[in-house]
Amino acid sequence: MIRAQDLTKVYQMGDNEVRALDGASFTINKGEMIAIMGPSGSGKSTLMSIIGCLDVPSSGKYSLDDVSVETLDESKLAEVRGRKIGFVFQQFNLLARTSALENVMLPLTYAGYSGREREDRARKALERVGLGDRTHHAPNELSGGQQQRVAIARAIVNEPNILLADEPTGALDSKTGVEIMDLFQRLHKENGQTVILVTHDSYVARHTERIIKISDGKIVSDEVNLDPIKAGTPRVER
Amino acid sequence: MLFSENFKIALRALRANKMRSVLTILGIVIGVATVVALLSIGNGATASITDSIQSGGSNLLTISPGRQQTAMPGMGQSQTASYLYYSDYELLERTLTGEITSIVPLYQSSYTVKFGDESFTSPISGVMEDHAQARSFTVMDGRFITDGDSKSLSRVAVLGSTVADDLFGTLSPLGQTVSINGVKFEVVGLLESEGSSIGSPDDIIYVPLETGYAKLFGDTANHNGKKTLNSILVSVTSSDNMDAVSAQAEYILRRAHELKPTEEVDFNVMSQSDTLETLNTVTQTLTIFLGAIAGISLLVGGIGIMNIMLVSVTERTKEIGLRKAVGATKNQILTQFLIETVTLSLLGGLVGILLGIGIALAFSVTGLINSVITMDSILLAFFFALAIGIFFGIYPALRAATLHPMVALRYE
Numbered sequence: 001m002i003r004a005q006d007l008t009k010v011y012q013m014g015d016n017e018v019r020a021l022d023g024a025s026f027t028i029n030k031g032e033m034i035a036i037m038g039p040s041g042s043g044k045s046t047l048m049s050i051i052g053c054l055d056v057p058s059s060g061k062y063s064l065d066d067v068s069v070e071t072l073d074e075s076k077l078a079e080v081r082g083r084k085i086g087f088v089f090q091q092f093n094l095l096a097r098t099s100a101l102e103n104v105m106l107p108l109t110y111a112g113y114s115g116r117e118r119e120d121r122a123r124k125a126l127e128r129v130g131l132g133d134r135t136h137h138a139p140n141e142l143s144g145g146q147q148q149r150v151a152i153a154r155a156i157v158n159e160p161n162i163l164l165a166d167e168p169t170g171a172l173d174s175k176t177g178v179e180i181m182d183l184f185q186r187l188h189k190e191n192g193q194t195v196i197l198v199t200h201d202s203y204v205a206r207h208t209e210r211i212i213k214i215s216d217g218k219i220v221s222d223e224v225n226l227d228p229i230k231a232g233t234p235r236v237e238r
Numbered sequence: 239m240l241f242s243e244n245f246k247i248a249l250r251a252l253r254a255n256k257m258r259s260v261l262t263i264l265g266i267v268i269g270v271a272t273v274v275a276l277l278s279i280g281n282g283a284t285a286s287i288t289d290s291i292q293s294g295g296s297n298l299l300t301i302s303p304g305r306q307q308t309a310m311p312g313m314g315q316s317q318t319a320s321y322l323y324y325s326d327y328e329l330l331e332r333t334l335t336g337e338i339t340s341i342v343p344l345y346q347s348s349y350t351v352k353f354g355d356e357s358f359t360s361p362i363s364g365v366m367e368d369h370a371q372a373r374s375f376t377v378m379d380g381r382f383i384t385d386g387d388s389k390s391l392s393r394v395a396v397l398g399s400t401v402a403d404d405l406f407g408t409l410s411p412l413g414q415t416v417s418i419n420g421v422k423f424e425v426v427g428l429l430e431s432e433g434s435s436i437g438s439p440d441d442i443i444y445v446p447l448e449t450g451y452a453k454l455f456g457d458t459a460n461h462n463g464k465k466t467l468n469s470i471l472v473s474v475t476s477s478d479n480m481d482a483v484s485a486q487a488e489y490i491l492r493r494a495h496e497l498k499p500t501e502e503v504d505f506n507v508m509s510q511s512d513t514l515e516t517l518n519t520v521t522q523t524l525t526i527f528l529g530a531i532a533g534i535s536l537l538v539g540g541i542g543i544m545n546i547m548l549v550s551v552t553e554r555t556k557e558i559g560l561r562k563a564v565g566a567t568k569n570q571i572l573t574q575f576l577i578e579t580v581t582l583s584l585l586g587g588l589v590g591i592l593l594g595i596g597i598a599l600a601f602s603v604t605g606l607i608n609s610v611i612t613m614d615s616i617l618l619a620f621f622f623a624l625a626i627g628i629f630f631g632i633y634p635a636l637r638a639a640t641l642h643p644m645v646a647l648r649y650e
Contacts (some may be wrong), residue, residue, distance in 0.1 A: 054643045081563060081565050087563045093559075095557060095560070109243060
């Protein structure tokens, strides 16, 4: 359960103040699959970093499962990130020369799980994304789609409340992109996983049930998408 | 997060850039190797000097001409040459009443020595019969110089083992005739080797003192018509009596040299322990000096490690961002990079210690200096490397730890 109220974020760039977020308010319930959409420079990345507890707002209130995040210090924020949020990035951000299994184990390492439990959980996560047979491959031995699957396995291994994906198909060809979207939809349907997609691509956004549009740091629309695209169906422009 | 996991991460990161890691630790390797090798060689040198001086008889006082070395040279003092005379020896022998076993004079100078085709310059010592006993020499073959030789001005010589080898090789030297500065001497004795240390008789040819004055040393051994000496050796019964005998000798010689009470003495009375102290001071100073140089190279190596770690932090900005995103705290990132730096410097330290021991052993094997490898020097080098790793690792690790996760993730 996410509650954001009047969020602002102001960056100091030399002499200029940049208001990357300017009074954004919204609520996201557990189990929703939503998209945050906007052109580059709209403030969607800033919003994503605040939702993901990578940053705190300059003013406004943000609470995650009734915990006020803006009051937390750096190490508490790190703990919240580790337990409650799974990140998926456009460029996968896997550790090079490190096997898929060990990449997936990384969040568990910081969360303090024992070696045995880490490996079991990481294996299960890889099986859930369909890479049970690729555990010992390093990122450079995997295709882009497979790498993104490893990244998704890493994001869900801690069983986080929120799966936060930043342009997850941006670096993939359209066919692989569809597979990844299908995976997100599956995780959402099968486990009731909250999924938040941050994207500039309306086609990707229309795979979700709710679309929040942001422009110049303000939320300009927040609509329910009654007819989400099912991943894999042919692309039709409306 | 466990130390061993951080260590594994560190090793993986270092393996990823093998060449760079090797080059980075080179500074520490060289620094540590130098520290270990220098300390071992220094210890060895000190031990061998101590050994050789003590083997020369620990109750020996050496009186030699020259002012005490305490005053600053050339500071308003007239640096006139000073002499020790044969008459001083005679006076001391007559009047020294302390607990002494023997007192012997010595005149030494270098001359060309020839036998057959062999020819080289060697120190020649004019001595009396008691010399062998005062210096505790062992005669291996034949006999030592006797007082009879001196009285009759016999042209006889006793050779140190190295000189004998150089001159005669495998030939037996006894009974052979050698030419010293053109004067023929018959070899009557051969000394046992005492090893190549300071004051060793191995490189010296001994002749009767009187024969030397009469036929060899000539005018150089004369000053104002008096026969001069290089030194007078006083063998004291026990080390407890050294100070008393030394004071008495100084008193007698002051009177003989007609020095006013305010004047400084123009001779030196040195005991073995004085010599030892002086030499130890010298070797210690040298060891500290060389150690400091090695320390500087360790410091430079540390700066090199810091430089590379800063580069590494910049290169791995995205990795740091990712680690923070999946829940790594500031402290965990700090520890990870600190352990990486410490691992680098410790690796350098270990390789350096092995290399240093190798160098020290090489010195021993080639017989240059019998180096003594002590645990102290190894521990010193190890902990110095560790300290360098921590000291120079903190700054790059702090840089990594304080990176903003969002900025780090977006870094290109």
